[in-house]
Amino acid sequence: MVRYLLRRLNLFLATSLVLFIVLFIVTNQFPVEQRFALTGIQSPNAQQIAQIETDFNLNSGVFNQFIAYLQQRLSGNLGISATSQRPVADELASVLPATFELAAVSGTLALMFGLPLGILASLSRHKVTQHTIMAITLTGYSIPVFWLGLTLSLWFGVELGWLPISGRLNLLYEIEPVTGFMLVDTLLSTSPYSTSAFFDAVLHIILPAITLAVLPFTVVVRITRSAMMTIMDQTYIKAAEARGLHTSRIVLRHALPNAVIPVIKSLGLMLGSFASYAMVVEVIFAWPGIGSWLVAGIYQRDYTVIQGGVLAVALIIIFLSIMIEVLHTSINPLSRKELYASN
Amino acid sequence: MPLLDIRNLTIELDTPHGRVKALERVSLTINAAEIHGLVGESGSGRSLLARAILGIPGHNWSITADRMMWDGRNLLEMSSKQRRNLMGSEISMIFQDPSSSLDPVISVGAQLIESMPAHKQTPFWRRTKKKKQTAEKWLHKVGIKNTERVMSSYAWELSEGECQKVMIAMAVANQPRLLIADEPTNSMEIQTQAQIFRLLSKLNQLQGVSILLISHELETLSMWCDQLSVMYCGQIMESGPTSEIVAQPYHPYTKALLDNIPNYSGEMNHKSIMPTLRGSAPALQHLPIGCRLGPRCPEAQKKCVNKPNLCHKKNRYFACHFPYHEEQCNDESTASS
Numbered sequence: 001m002v003r004y005l006l007r008r009l010n011l012f013l014a015t016s017l018v019l020f021i022v023l024f025i026v027t028n029q030f031p032v033e034q035r036f037a038l039t040g041i042q043s044p045n046a047q048q049i050a051q052i053e054t055d056f057n058l059n060s061g062v063f064n065q066f067i068a069y070l071q072q073r074l075s076g077n078l079g080i081s082a083t084s085q086r087p088v089a090d091e092l093a094s095v096l097p098a099t100f101e102l103a104a105v106s107g108t109l110a111l112m113f114g115l116p117l118g119i120l121a122s123l124s125r126h127k128v129t130q131h132t133i134m135a136i137t138l139t140g141y142s143i144p145v146f147w148l149g150l151t152l153s154l155w156f157g158v159e160l161g162w163l164p165i166s167g168r169l170n171l172l173y174e175i176e177p178v179t180g181f182m183l184v185d186t187l188l189s190t191s192p193y194s195t196s197a198f199f200d201a202v203l204h205i206i207l208p209a210i211t212l213a214v215l216p217f218t219v220v221v222r223i224t225r226s227a228m229m230t231i232m233d234q235t236y237i238k239a240a241e242a243r244g245l246h247t248s249r250i251v252l253r254h255a256l257p258n259a260v261i262p263v264i265k266s267l268g269l270m271l272g273s274f275a276s277y278a279m280v281v282e283v284i285f286a287w288p289g290i291g292s293w294l295v296a297g298i299y300q301r302d303y304t305v306i307q308g309g310v311l312a313v314a315l316i317i318i319f320l321s322i323m324i325e326v327l328h329t330s331i332n333p334l335s336r337k338e339l340y341a342s343n
Numbered sequence: 344m345p346l347l348d349i350r351n352l353t354i355e356l357d358t359p360h361g362r363v364k365a366l367e368r369v370s371l372t373i374n375a376a377e378i379h380g381l382v383g384e385s386g387s388g389r390s391l392l393a394r395a396i397l398g399i400p401g402h403n404w405s406i407t408a409d410r411m412m413w414d415g416r417n418l419l420e421m422s423s424k425q426r427r428n429l430m431g432s433e434i435s436m437i438f439q440d441p442s443s444s445l446d447p448v449i450s451v452g453a454q455l456i457e458s459m460p461a462h463k464q465t466p467f468w469r470r471t472k473k474k475k476q477t478a479e480k481w482l483h484k485v486g487i488k489n490t491e492r493v494m495s496s497y498a499w500e501l502s503e504g505e506c507q508k509v510m511i512a513m514a515v516a517n518q519p520r521l522l523i524a525d526e527p528t529n530s531m532e533i534q535t536q537a538q539i540f541r542l543l544s545k546l547n548q549l550q551g552v553s554i555l556l557i558s559h560e561l562e563t564l565s566m567w568c569d570q571l572s573v574m575y576c577g578q579i580m581e582s583g584p585t586s587e588i589v590a591q592p593y594h595p596y597t598k599a600l601l602d603n604i605p606n607y608s609g610e611m612n613h614k615s616i617m618p619t620l621r622g623s624a625p626a627l628q629h630l631p632i633g634c635r636l637g638p639r640c641p642e643a644q645k646k647c648v649n650k651p652n653l654c655h656k657k658n659r660y661f662a663c664h665f666p667y668h669e670e671q672c673n674d675e676s677t678a679s680s
Contacts, residue, residue: 238399239444243458243513244431253457257448333497334447 001336004329008322015318023307024069030303034058038069040079040088040304073311079304081297088308091293096312097180098168099289103278105183105205106213114217115263118224119251122232133225137218145277149211149284156207164204166286173197208285212278216270223266227259261332268324271317346521346553347373347396350409354391354577357403360628366391366577367635370653370660373521373570376551378544380568380585382561382600384624388577389557390439393523396555397436398426414520431458435514436523441506445498451509452478452494458513481512486538504531511539515546522546523555528563540567561600565589573597576624576635578650583659593659593666595642596620634663 030037035044035052044052053059055077057068078088121133157165168182169175175185175197183205186198231237232255240250279291286292290309297305329335354366366388373379383389395406398418411418413429421429438444446454452475459474459481482490485508498506507527514522524543528536544567546552558564564571565585572582573596581594592598599620622639631637633648640647642665651662661668 233402235438235440235443236446238394239436239438239510240446241399241427242397242430242436242438244427244429244517245457246427254446254449258446261448332448334499 005326008326012318012322016315019311019314019318020070020073021066023311024066027069027303027307032303036082037303038079040082040302042082078308078311081305082302083300083305088304091305092290092308092312094177094180095288095290095293098182098287099278099282099291101181101183102205102208102212102282102287102289103274106209107216109209109213110216110220114220115224115256115260118221119228119256119259121221121225122228123251133221137221140214140218141222143214145211145215146280146284148214149208149281152207152211153285163207165207168201168204168288169197170200170204173200208281208287211284212281215277216267216274219266219270220263223263224259227262228255231255231258257331261328264324264328264331268321268328271321271324275313275317344415345372345412346375346414347371348410348412349396350411352392352395352406352408352411354388354395355405355407356401356627357405358627363627363630364577365627366395367650369574369577369579371572371579371582373553373555375520375553376547377569378547378554378556378567380564380571381555381557381574382559382564382571383574384559386624387574389574390525391577392574393436393525393555393557397430397434397523398423399430431519432517433519434521434523435517435519437507437510437514437525437527439525439529441510442498442501442503444510445506447498450495450497451501455482455494455509455513458516460517477516478512481516482509485509485512485515485542486535487512504535507531507539511542515552518550519552521553521555523557525557526559527556536563543567562604573600576630578635579653579660579662580636581659581661581663583661587659591667593656593661593668594663595640595665595667596636598667599641
């Protein structure tokens with residue numbers, strides 16, 4: 001197992017190195033002066049120029065430049081944003097929690113409703129129920145997320161006026177960021193209106209979370225259903241029935257752990273498209289996360305923000321997909337069987 | 344009253360080629376505390392019969408029967424919940440394919456503990472421990488010495504033989520009244536086979552468990568069983584007490600089986616042809632009408648295109664128009680034509 005984890009860590013480091021190489025090459029291709037692309041300082045004075053040149057080793061060969069670039073980036077120097085003049089690392093730290101919050105809530109929603117519905121769809125004997133569930137999930141799978149987000153905010157936000165359509169919190173509330181997660185911060189806050197702020201934050205997250213959850217939800221339903229259908233025909237399920245176990249026990253204890261395995265695998269595969277969907281949703285709902293920040297940076301030709309955003313998003317996706325693979329291995333003893341054989 | 348009494352059980356399968364009668368009018372009677380052998384080639388529907396008795400049909404089956412009585416209760420009229428309550432506690436089954444009959448993602452011990460009988464007297468906080476002890480006891484009884492290792496491993500880490508022993512432990516732990524053993528010693532070495540058969544016959548003698556032993560080895564079955572039923576292609580050919588069947592088979596198929604048991608005395612010449620029944624068992628899509636043995640039967644005549652009825656002579660049953668028996672059985676032959 002230790003050997004396996006070391007190999008996964010190695011994979012993470014290797015992929016990240018490739019990512020840095022790509023970023024380094026792209027940075028030099030930006031249609032601006034190299035010093036500006038690296039640091040974001042618009043018109044540096046002589047002292048700053050000297051500082052940049054020593055920092056990034058600009059007077060030596062490409063390889064040494066790359067080493068210096070790697071050192072700077074890994075030590076947290078992502079430059080400053082050309083528009084806000086604040087360090088990119090600080091901006092990242094303030095936008096990342098918002099994205100994590102949104103992704104966590106919609107991921108939870110997708111799993112919480114997707115798994116039971118998939119199980120129900122696989123167990124139901126009625127053709128009508130099965131086809132209805134399949135039709136709904138297929139529709140959800142094929143709806144473009146930008147249209148869905150706009151329609152939802154038009155209906156529930158504008159016409160019905162039930163839910164707020166932009167931002168994370170009403171401007172009336174002033175909450176001290178502790179964790180960066182608004183739902184947690186409002187509860188931690190000592191101000192007298194923290195409870196109402198919490199409910200306001202919940203109202204704000206409903207629409208973006210539902211919009212983002214539709215795609216993973218449909219995928220989870222479909223994969224759970226197909227996995228359950230195959231598993232319920234397996235001999236070990238028949239054998240469990242023959243031992244006289246209760247149906248609910250068979251489903252929850254024997255079929256579900258087997259069915260979750262392909263679901264987790266497909267979640268890992270979906271991570272990339274999930275991230276790009278999250279960006280679209282953030283832009284639509286003006287959610288102050290990394291997606292809208294990055295898109296704004298692209299519009300403003302803010303090269304340091306683009307670099308920092310791409311770096312952060314890519315690193316997170318690499319890390320999470322490796323974590324999902326490790327999780328997949330840890331809950332699936334069968335994949336450990338292959339592991340033993342390969343070592 | 345027999346423990347299990349089945350009359351004219353028919354199982355039809357919906358296949359892409361239309362409906363197929365995989366089991367045609369099978370009758371089977373099992374008395375309490377007997378070992379009943381069911382012999383037949385693979386594909387003759389033995390496992391279908393076993394699953395129909397237990398009540399775990401496949402999704403494309405349709406089962407009809409004149410009667411299916413379990414200890415005076417009609418199995419056909421029971422709800423699926425009542426059937427499920429019978430399973431495990433009164434009827435248990437040992438499956439043919441042990442390693443795939445165990446859940447691959449849960450350890451063997453957890454599954455074993457799950458199927459142990461609950462101790463109603465013990466307080467609930469000590470039940471799991473008690474169940475674990477019972478599980479270990481049963482593992483010892485089926486001949487597994489290293490219980491700790493077996494219980495902590497997954498099904499695919501064990502050999503087929505070990506898995507089979509675990510399955511047997513699960514099946515017998517609830518002390519059922521009928522144990523259906525579908526090829527219990529498949530994929531085991533001879534030493535283990537004998538061990539398993541001894542265990543089964545000990546259960547039968549000491550606790551009065553009736554056993555339906557399914558196999559294709561007539562020799563082994565004739566060694567352990569009191570009663571024997573011979574099946575071919577979903578039809579019962581002959582059934583009766585083992586000793587009488589072996590001494591004097593009435594049905595051509597049984598006779599062929601007994602005649603063709605390979606003889607190891609060394610009297611056969613080198614490279615001489617082994618005696619077998621000519622032809623091969625038909626595929627499910629191309630079943631012959633009437634007696635399904637017809638095309639291969641040495642005694643077959645024109646009459647055999649009608650299915651012979653099961654004929655009762657003393658304690659023997661056979662379904663043949665031309666049995667190896669002096670007097671013709673004609674009690675129902677008019678009804679069948």
